[in-house]
Amino acid sequence: MMTLTVAQIYDLACMAGFTINHSAMFMPGEDEMETEITIRDCPAIGLLDDDNVSRQHYSLIAYFTEYPDEGSFGLGPELVQAK
Numbered sequence: 670m671m672t673l674t675v676a677q678i679y680d681l682a683c684m685a686g687f688t689i690n691h692s693a694m695f696m697p698g699e700d701e702m703e704t705e706i707t708i709r710d711c712p713a714i715g716l717l718d719d720d721n722v723s724r725q726h727y728s729l730i731a732y733f734t735e736y737p738d739e740g741s742f743g744l745g746p747e748l749v750q751a752k
Contacts (some may be wrong), residue, residue: 670707670709672708674704704733707734707737708744709729710728711726716741716743725747726747727743727745728744729745730743
């Protein structure tokens, strides 16, 4: 598990070569840059889809650290599960 601030994620995106509009109009505010996002392994049962019907599996998931119950989203492509 790893927790990063939005500012740290921004730095990673710049390092990775993403083109970012640095205009204040498009940047999060100072408080929002300190928002923490947790990245961790996907639970073995996966994540429920948007319709709460099926489960999706990913290598990693992310969620807002202060609001883990608000939902997680998968990072990267969905993994195919053997049946």
